[in-house]
Amino acid sequence: MNMQKxxxxxxxxxxxxxxxxxxxxxxxxxxxxxxxxxxxxGDKLNKLMNVEYGVFAPNxxxxxxxxxxxxxxxxxxxxxxxxxxxxxxxxxxxxxxxKPVFIEVNNYNYQIDVKKAKKLLTTRTxxxxxxxxxxxxxxxxxxxxxxxxxxLFVIExxxxxxxxxxxxxxxxxxxxxxxxxxxxxxxxxxxxxxYVVTNNENIYKKLLLLRNQGRYNRGSFIHPAIGYNFRxxxxxAAVGLAQLEKLQQIINRKFEIYSLYLKYLNEVPGLNFLKVxxxxxxxxxxxxxxxxxxxxxxxxxxxxxxxxxxxxYPMHKQPCxxxxxxxxxxxxxxxxxxxxxSVYGYEHGIxxxxxxxxxxxxxxxxxxxxxxFLLNE
Ligand SMILES: Cc1ncc(COP(=O)(O)O)c(C=O)c1O
Numbered sequence: 001m002n003m004q005k006x007x008x009x010x011x012x013x014x015x016x017x018x019x020x021x022x023x024x025x026x027x028x029x030x031x032x033x034x035x036x037x038x039x040x041x042g043d044k045l046n047k048l049m050n051v052e053y054g055v056f057a058p059n060x061x062x063x064x065x066x067x068x069x070x071x072x073x074x075x076x077x078x079x080x081x082x083x084x085x086x087x088x089x090x091x092x093x094x095x096x097x098x099k100p101v102f103i104e105v106n107n108y109n110y111q112i113d114v115k116k117a118k119k120l121l122t123t124r125t126x127x128x129x130x131x132x133x134x135x136x137x138x139x140x141x142x143x144x145x146x147x148x149x150x151x152l153f154v155i156e157x158x159x160x161x162x163x164x165x166x167x168x169x170x171x172x173x174x175x176x177x178x179x180x181x182x183x184x185x186x187x188x189x190x191x192x193x194x195y196v197v198t199n200n201e202n203i204y205k206k207l208l209l210l211r212n213q214g215r216y217n218r219g220s221f222i223h224p225a226i227g228y229n230f231r232x233x234x235x236x237a238a239v240g241l242a243q244l245e246k247l248q249q250i251i252n253r254k255f256e257i258y259s260l261y262l263k264y265l266n267e268v269p270g271l272n273f274l275k276v277x278x279x280x281x282x283x284x285x286x287x288x289x290x291x292x293x294x295x296x297x298x299x300x301x302x303x304x305x306x307x308x309x310x311x312x313y314p315m316h317k318q319p320c321x322x323x324x325x326x327x328x329x330x331x332x333x334x335x336x337x338x339x340x341x342s343v344y345g346y347e348h349g350i351x352x353x354x355x356x357x358x359x360x361x362x363x364x365x366x367x368x369x370x371x372x373f374l375l376n377e
Pocket of ligand 1: 059060061062085086088089131157159160181182183193194
């Protein structure tokens with residue numbers, strides 16, 4: 001074992017000569033706003049996902065906001081959001097003036113449990129936002145059936161979902177709109193970036209209008225609608241195109257690392273793992289384990305130079321969402337006992353690194369460290 005102090009970060013994007021060459025050529029072409037690279041990146045994303053239309057947004061949170069706006073969701077409306085997710089999912093709803101209603105997650109992969117949503121439906125409920133978490137799909141058969149039965153829009157938060165398929169269909173393409181993120185820790189990254197897809201031409205037209213200051217064409221100063229500037233730059237698209245070229249390599253390497261983790265940890269007593277949703281592939285986002293004392297385990301890992309993270313802090317517990325609680329004048333009972341699974345996930349779940357440049361030896365070192373922790377616990 002090397003004697004140098006190890007540091008293994010939680011995430012690490014994988015950029016190389018291809019990304020650099022693409023950005024340089026964009027600069028040399030003197031086209032830095034949305035241009036040919038953005039067009040090509042969008043076309044290739046649509047092809048990958050087998051979807052008709054797509055538009056870019058500055059990040060995943062704003063992609064969700066834009067998608068919600070295109071569905072005409074706003075003040076007075078409610079959107080069903082899983083309790084275990086990144087806060088951007090819920091914040092995008094609040095940005096529109098609508099209210100997120102938090103839904104308990106299942107106990108095997110912490111995705112939305114629609115069975116728990118029924119009793120939270122009101123006449124104001126307009127949409128459901130499944131979140132495809134940790135590199136796998138939510139149960140989209142259940143989500144789509146629930147949405148159909150209750151006449152709800154479906155906006156998929158597929159921020160972590162590039163390359164993820166459910167019953168051989170790319171996530172993000174089941175609902176009315178699907179939203180992706182290209183943040184630094186995502187499967188492909190442009191630093192910051194977001195993408196909204198749809199198969200509905202009318203929704204697409206609204207997306208175009210809303211992201212371009214409420215007008216269809218640049219160069220006109222007459223704005224039929226209120227909109228925003230949600231453009232990206234061709235430099236970001238240049239990075240994205242190079243990332244897309246190596247998507248399969250990224251997915252393969254992530255899967256190799258995932259398999260190595262399983263090999264080393266499978267038989268370890270006291271460890272539990274996330275179950276992949278039936279019908280979904282996995283493009284591992286992190287390697288997730290459950291231990292009795294997650295806090296102590298994360299501290300032990302940190303001391304050995306391994307950066308780990310807890311699961312997401314449940315939405316119903318977020319201090320900034322106190323006002324949504326019935327006990328503080330809101331309309332939903334946000335007591336912990338309504339969200340036992342997401343609380344369990346937060347208290348016992350640990351995210352371990354999976355990124356393409358993580359070496360096999362690093363994975364072994366991480367697994368040995370976990371075993372050492374469990375032995376001395
Ligand atoms: C599930 C989920 N939703 C939304 C987002 C928001 O994406 P962004 O950070 O690009 O705004 C993220 C990523 O950070 C995420 O993981």
